[in-house]
Amino acid sequence: MIVESINIKEKNIKDIISKYELDEDLLLDVEDSSEIARFLEKKKYTEVILKYPIKNDIATLGIYLEQNKILFLYNEDFPFTINNSLKTTTMILVDVIYQITENYFKILKTTDKKIRKIKLASKTSVKNNDLLTLFELQNDLDDYVISIKGNLGVLNKIITITRTNNEFINDAKIENEQALETAVSYSKIVSNLRSTLEIITNNITNKRMEGLTIVNVSALIITSISGLYGMNVRLPLANIYNIFYYIILLSIIFALSFGFFLKKKFSEKK
DSSP states (O other), X not given: OEEEEEETTTSOHHHHHHHHTOOHHHHHHHHOTTOOOEEEEOSSOXXXXXXXXXXXXXXXXXXXXXXXXXXXXXXXXXXXOOOTTSSSHHHHHHHHHHHHHHHHHHHHHHHHHHHHHHHHHHTTOOOHHHHXXXXXXXXXXXXXXXXXXXXXXXXXXXXXXXXXXXXXXXXHHHHHHHHHHHHHHHHHHHHHHHHHHXXXXXXXXXXXXXXXXXXXXXXXXXXXXXXXXXXXXXXXTTTSTTHHHHHHHHHHHHHHHHHHHHHHHHHHXX
């Protein structure tokens, strides 16, 4: 049984195609990070695409599968151990899918820690960085859900084709389903938390705007009175001694009274 892992970055694509008699489209798919997981049967062999997590991204793994031959094609890190002691190429493939699922669980644990940290921090204050982090986590989790769901589809196809009730394959499927449920659950939590923090942020902004509105309108009274008495024309009370101070005092009283009135109105609306 032939089992090999090939880094297509380190070798010439034409040489790989010539040596292993591969379809060029499979190699191009491996280079495309947007490819989705699939299981495609052809006349002489089977093409499989899997999605696995790497640092800050999701990579594509291409598999060329025959009865006695399996080739793993990748252009990023290949953090998997190929178990040559397994009896068939199909079981080797399932074992790699199992390892991919374990890697997703590790990343989801890290995601859970980030969510808990933001939850704890939001009890005292809400920061824009937290909202940006949640936005990034939401995008990552959406990608994880799509990728895990695709890998699960490959497993289901293997189960359908082999028509065997193999315990190892069933365990791999259960692990994949649990990873999918976890990713979906975390995605919902992040979405809800993000919405809550956005509401809190908007409320804080509205309160600040209300405060600025009260200050601006109150200051308008002082500005109007001072502007009126600043004109070079005869005005009532202009000949009274120390009238300037009286006017300033009255302006402040009017401004504070009006500000208190506006604050009360805003509070009633809530």
